[in-house]
Amino acid sequence: MTTNTSGYPRRQPQLSPQETRLWNWAQNATLAEKSQQVRPASEKELQALLQHCRGQVRLTGSKMSPGRMLSVSKREDLLIDMSALRGFISSDEHSATFAAGTQLNEVYRVLNEMGRILPASPGVIDEQTLAGALATGTHGQGLGQSSIGDEALSFRMVLADGSVRTFDRQHPWFHAVQVSLGCLGVITEVTLRTRPAEVYTCFKHAVSADTLENDLLKWNRDAALSKAWWFPGEDQVHLWSAHVATDAERARYRDNQHELVVQEQTSDAMNQTIDQTLKEMHSDTQITDKNGKPFRTVTRFKDFSDVTGNVYQVFCRGIATPQINVEIAIPLARVGAVIKRIKRWHQLTQPHMHYPVILRCTGASESWLSPSWQQESCFFGFVVYYAEDGTLSAEGVDFLRQIEKMLAEEGGRPHWGKYFDASLYQWQALYPKWQEFCAVREALDPQHKLSNAFSERLLNGGAER
Template identity: 55%
Template sequence: MNKDPHLYPLRHTHNTDQDSALWNWAQNTVVGQRNQLQQPQNEAELQQLLRAANGKVRVLGSRLSPGRMLGVHEQDLLLDLSAFNGVIAHDADSVTFAAGTPLEQVYSQLTEMDRMLASSPGVIAVQTLAGAMATGTHGQGLAQSSLADEALRIRMVLADGSVRELVRGEPDFAAAQVSLGTLGIVTAVTLRTRPFRLFTCHKFAVSADTLEQDLVAWNQQYEMSKAWWFVDDNLMHVWNAHEASEAESQAWYANQREVIEHGDDTDSSLNETIDQTLAQMHRDTQIHGKGGKQFRTVTRFRDFTDISGDIYQLFCRGIAVPQINVEIGVPLEKTPQIISKIKAWYAENHPHMHYPIILRCTGASEAWLSPAYQHATCFFGFVVYYADDGSLSEDGLHFLTEVEKLLAAEGGRPHWGKYYDPQRYQWRDIYPQWDAFHEVRNQLDPQRRFSNDYVTALFD
């Protein structure tokens, strides 16, 4: 049984497509009723809806976030902005996208233009652009930060139906970059771009004995770095990427712009660890045989090899599977001592490992509510997949809870779009601009139209 149904709700496994209730993507929370959902086709219709509605308003996006972020009361309004899609304008250095454009479409259209973003992509590309920005979605690499840090202009419709375009350099722009949907309804975002480049990703397995030093070194030496920590086996699986050579680029183009695998020999050194991890996941999820997509997130580490491709082919590799996902960012300078504390805690308690710890680092963010605000940051990610009956592994959840306690005590900031225990955080202590954000919210939404129980508990 699940010990904390508020933080980690059970998943309903029946088909909800015909329900009058509207569920979040993971089907673990009802966010409202289908008759509350409106789908404006353009900005004028959105303005009219806001002027006519009396209750609270929330945007659903792709519904990947925990249901508590999205849910409204029965008199309130839910918005689907899927009609706000595609490229609106572009010039040599920027592209303006409609806010409801899925990230996979953003990436593919930029690639067609021979452009790319400076920010490394988040792993799940079905997120909408505005939703990914609002929750602080990020990739990996100290030379970049969150997706929101690439915004030049953010256009939104305010509570009274008026339109405001916030521009980089304005005093309140940093509030709008990561806003949790509390300032207005974003309709368009202008992103700065750079010339398209290709990358080669080196993959290897190594002992975690010196992870405290190695993690920082990898991130300093490579443009992008991502690592998975198999704590039970004291092993790391690491992806380090740098710009591809001319020969590697030519091979990619000759291969119809598909990923190039290097070498005929693959590395099997992680295979035994992968088999053990899969066995644990099968026991935890009560899924027998090969199972579903959640197992592919681990099996891809078997018999690995270096690859070359574009940044989205290499790093936008997430497989969307219902899960409890906790991710906490801590200042990079604290990361070595935190890794040592996790090692000591593990050695003393020998907790059950459901899935490896995911480690990604970014540079400092300008967005006031970004978990990486003002600090180069290391994000520690933890996953527990749902069982077929909608339950969750108690041992897996215990691991999440205990490590979140440790990271929160070190000044960690949780990823807004994932799960976390709000009782562990003193927001004003960890976000220097918390009150400044509150003032911008007072100015743009004094009646608290863009709110719900979650937002009220957070800010009010």
């Protein structure tokens, strides 16, 4: 339904009760007519829907991706809501199986109750569905791990013709299925590798960005899990370094009934920087509620303190709020040069920013279409929030366009579930397995039933037909 294929669409803050169209979570793109959405209650119903559909099919979980990834356009097309196919299925000593429509917060809760965790660190938002997170290459932070999909052991998938296939790590197409963009089939079950749960203490610091290009790698090599927020205008970085908790720290965590332990000592080292950032945000967004979600994503950096908890308590701290989020992976070997280039550009142009640059590093991925395929990478994240009326500031949009162009020139690979300008990228050059992925797609879905206008342009532009 949406015609905005590469830009940043306006948001509709209020929808009419009589609205007949289905919108994505951010309410900045229509996906289909409500009559086109179907919600199969079982895998068998899903098989029948795919067998009998004469149009194209896209899938939705929490609908957090840009609308162009999810939308359908023709009357005979279907938008399949996978939310009924959810829940824990089974487990053994080293793995757990979940239905693909299960939200990540439920996956994490179940594993925590079992005393298990995924080897992959979580992202900040846990409202995504498991299948959606896998399809878009969702990742956390830490060089000792990569995307959630890299912890998958097998997938159960309904193909476009309604047949069911299982892809395990011995299957030659397994690494294509790990990040599928929803174009290979409909995943219904996922078996994930697990390991014993761990308790971490996350130390938080405010440090200078003067030597960020050198420090970032050291921070990530020294800590089990690391994340940083870079404020270029103030030449400051807010750094999280998580380490396995000591015996004494674990004891305090147990005494706190396994709730997140927040240290009493706080630091106000970021307060002046945050006040300046909030001033920019208020000017841009004109949001009247100064305690609204966009502002809370920044005010949490004020008066910060160290914490101890499990990995989900420490890192799933995101506040889901409609935004334009651009995230580009840069090979770790090039990160120092890219940071220096951003510093020079920022000093020269003084771009308008109302959120820091988010820096998360991951290990290499096995997934053919993962932005970190076969290389340690740093994901540079950039955010612009919507104004009260659903618009975006012209300065914010200009900043996003310029920074993405710069990182694309540096060999960056965009996160599939966020916003990117596809015209900036030479996909086959970025992804050596691109043609193999397209060949798998032709074998599993020769009619391109599991597609839409955006995915057709994306994949047909990357491989000869």
